[in-house]
Amino acid sequence: MSHPDRIEVDATDGTVRIDGRSTRVGDVDWDVPTRGTVFGTLLNYRGALTVLGNAVDAAPYPAPPIAPVLYIKPANTWAAWGDPIVLPPAVAAVEIGAALGIVIGTTVRGVSEQEALDCVAGYTVVNDVCEPHASLHRPAIRERCRDGFCPIGPWVIARHEMRSPDALKLRVLVNGELAAENTTANLIRPVARLIADVTEFMTLSPGDVLLAGVPENSPRAHAGDRVRVEIEGVGALENALTAERSS
Amino acid sequence: MRRARVLWRGALHDACDAGGRLRLDTGELVEEADVAWLPPLAPTERPRTIFALGPNYADPAKELAFKAPEEPLIFLKAENTLIGHREQTQRPADATYMHYECELAVVIGRTARRVTRADAYGYVAGYTVANDYAIRDYLENYYAPNLRVKNRDGCTPIGPWLVDAADVRNPMNLRMSTTVNGSVTQRGSTGDMVFDIAFLIAYLSSFMTLSPGDLILTGTPDGLVGVHPGDEVVTEIGGIGRLVNTIVGDEALSEAA
Numbered sequence: 107m108s109h110p111d112r113i114e115v116d117a118t119d120g121t122v123r124i125d126g127r128s129t130r131v132g133d134v135d136w137d138v139p140t141r142g143t144v145f146g147t148l149l150n151y152r153g154a155l156t157v158l159g160n161a162v163d164a165a166p167y168p169a170p171p172i173a174p175v176l177y178i179k180p181a182n183t184w185a186a187w188g189d190p191i192v193l194p195p196a197v198a199a200v201e202i203g204a205a206l207g208i209v210i211g212t213t214v215r216g217v218s219e220q221e222a223l224d225c226v227a228g229y230t231v232v233n234d235v236c237e238p239h240a241s242l243h244r245p246a247i248r249e250r251c252r253d254g255f256c257p258i259g260p261w262v263i264a265r266h267e268m269r270s271p272d273a274l275k276l277r278v279l280v281n282g283e284l285a286a287e288n289t290t291a292n293l294i295r296p297v298a299r300l301i302a303d304v305t306e307f308m309t310l311s312p313g314d315v316l317l318a319g320v321p322e323n324s325p326r327a328h329a330g331d332r333v334r335v336e337i338e339g340v341g342a343l344e345n346a347l348t349a350e351r352s353s
Numbered sequence: 354m355r356r357a358r359v360l361w362r363g364a365l366h367d368a369c370d371a372g373g374r375l376r377l378d379t380g381e382l383v384e385e386a387d388v389a390w391l392p393p394l395a396p397t398e399r400p401r402t403i404f405a406l407g408p409n410y411a412d413p414a415k416e417l418a419f420k421a422p423e424e425p426l427i428f429l430k431a432e433n434t435l436i437g438h439r440e441q442t443q444r445p446a447d448a449t450y451m452h453y454e455c456e457l458a459v460v461i462g463r464t465a466r467r468v469t470r471a472d473a474y475g476y477v478a479g480y481t482v483a484n485d486y487a488i489r490d491y492l493e494n495y496y497a498p499n500l501r502v503k504n505r506d507g508c509t510p511i512g513p514w515l516v517d518a519a520d521v522r523n524p525m526n527l528r529m530s531t532t533v534n535g536s537v538t539q540r541g542s543t544g545d546m547v548f549d550i551a552f553l554i555a556y557l558s559s560f561m562t563l564s565p566g567d568l569i570l571t572g573t574p575d576g577l578v579g580v581h582p583g584d585e586v587v588t589e590i591g592g593i594g595r596l597v598n599t600i601v602g603d604e605a606l607s608e609a610a
Binding site for chain 1: 399402407427429431432434494496500501505
C-alpha cells in the first residue's frame, strides 16, 4: 500500500489520483492530514453573534467580544475522513460545525493583515463537533473535547491552488439532505485579519490549524446519521455518527 | 529520580539531579548554572493536551464563605505557552495586572480512558511545578479564562524537574509558596485542592482519552499579587522543585528584533 504525502485531487468531484490511478475519495484509507495544535474560533460569523442578540450586553459576558475568542480541539478529538463519530449514551445529539481549517506553514507572530496569508500552507475541511451548550461563559471542554469530535480532511489544498478564502461556500448535509449553508464572506474576521489578531498574542507554528469559525445554527445530528461538510474549492468531509456500544 | 531536559554547549540532553549538579545522559556532570533549562517533558508525537484549573483551592481562612463548585472549571493551553526554568516571561506594557500562579502539574504516563479514582494514580508519570501566569487586563467572559489571558507565548514556565511519581509519597500534602524578589507572597498546600488529582484524572478520562505526556495544572491557592519587569518570581513546591522566572518588559523583545 502506498502512503504518498502529496496527491492530486479534484476538490469539486472528489476524484483522487494516486500513483497515476484515479480513484474515489471513499475508496482511500485517509489519515488526519494535519499534525499541529487545532485552535477553534468562537463567534466569528456575523450570524453567530446576531443569534446571541442582546445577551452579549448582559451578565455574565457583559459586552461583545473584543479579541478573537479561541479554544483548543485537542489531539484526542481528531478523526479522519470516514472515521465514526461515537456518541456515548449521555449525548443525544451533536452540532455539526462547518469550519474552514487554515493550515499554518511558517512560524508566525505579530504579522500584519496584509502579510498574514503568506504564513498559510493551505486549507482543509474541519467538522467542529460539539454538544449543544447555551452558555459561552466557561470553556466547553466536555462539550467540545470528546474523542473523535474533530474530523479533519480529507486533504489540505495548497494555498496557491486556491483563490481567496474570503467567499467560500460552506454546506452541511445530513443523510444527503442540505441542512445548513453559509459562506466565509460572513466572517467577522476574514482569514487574514484573524491570523493577524491571533498572532498579536501568540505564535502559530507550522502544522497548526486555525479554524475560521462555525456559522450560526449548526445543524444537529444523531447516532445513525451520516454527515458531510463541504467547503467550496477545499473538499468534502464525511463521517457517520454511531451510538457507543454498551459495555 | 528528578529528570530535566537541558541545553548544554549547544546540544539537547536528558539529565537528572545529581545532588546540586546535573548528570547528563552522556554521563558528564555539569553545573546547573551552565545549562539552559527546557520544560522537563519528553516530546510527544501529537501536541500534548494541557489542562489547567480555574479556582480549585479552598482558602481555610474563608472556609465558611467558600462555596465549592460542583464541577471543575477547566481550560486548555497549547505548547507555545510553555518555557523552562530560569527563563523570562514578557509583561506587555499596557497590562495593569499580571500575576503568577504556583501550581502542581501532573504528568500523565499511560493512556487513560474511564479510569476510576481508586486507579487514577497508576496513570501518573510524575510531577513538576508550573507558574500559570495570567494577564487580567485581557480577560473577556467568553470561554473564560480566554486564551489571550492564559495562552500567551512563554507565559507558563514549567520545571525544573519531572519528579517520578514513585518518589512522591503524597502529592496531596505538599507545601507551596511563591516569592517575588525574595519576599513570600503566596503560601498554600496541595491538600487544600477542591478537586484532587484522583478526581481530576477520573473526571477528564470519563469523557476523553488522556495520553502520555498530557499535563494537568491543578490550580493555585490564594495570594496572587502583581508582577513587574525585573521581578524574580520563584514558585516552589516541597519535594518537587523550585521554579525561577524573571519578568521582562516589551523592550526585551524589541531589542531582539
